[in-house]
Amino acid sequence: MRLYADSAKCSGCRACMVACSLNLFQESNPKKASLNLIPHFPAPGVYEMKVCTQCGDCAAVCPTEAIKLNERGAYYVDFAECNLCEACVPECPEDVMFVRAELANAAWKCDLCGDCVSVCGTSALWIDN
Numbered sequence: 001m002r003l004y005a006d007s008a009k010c011s012g013c014r015a016c017m018v019a020c021s022l023n024l025f026q027e028s029n030p031k032k033a034s035l036n037l038i039p040h041f042p043a044p045g046v047y048e049m050k051v052c053t054q055c056g057d058c059a060a061v062c063p064t065e066a067i068k069l070n071e072r073g074a075y076y077v078d079f080a081e082c083n084l085c086e087a088c089v090p091e092c093p094e095d096v097m098f099v100r101a102e103l104a105n106a107a108w109k110c111d112l113c114g115d116c117v118s119v120c121g122t123s124a125l126w127i128d129n
């Protein structure tokens with residue numbers, strides 16, 4: 001299972017990013033979300049959504065094996081085992097692996113909680129195989 005996004009349906013409200021930061025950090029802070037919205041304005045006037053495909057490339061390079069599989073079959077970061085080395089960041093083909101030492105003491109990524117899907121008012125996000 002993985003998260004999918006239809007950029008054409010995105011209104012740019014960022015409710016998904018707030019929901020994501022609440023899931024991962026129990027904080028309302030879109031800067032700490034694990035999905036990304038890239039605005040393309042004025043042309044073509046759309047938000048480009050970037051989400052984790054659960055490819056596992058981040059887990060393959062992590063020297064401390066901090067990126068593990070959860071009960072949903074999704075890779076997540078075990079915060080206690082991340083040393084902020086950033087090896088995972090350039091491996092992500094979707095640019096949704098985050099290390100920002102000024103914001104958090106560990107890397108973060110999508111753990112497939114589904115909260116962004118629940119809050120999206122335009123059905124731009126969904127989970128499927």
Ligand code: SF4
Nearest residue numbers: 020110111113114116
């Ligand atoms: S499924 Fe959960 S962890 Fe993944 S992007 Fe959505 S809110 Fe964030």
Ligand code: SF4
Nearest residue numbers: 062082083085086088
């Ligand atoms: S930043 Fe953390 S999760 Fe990423 S590769 Fe390094 S130790 Fe692993």
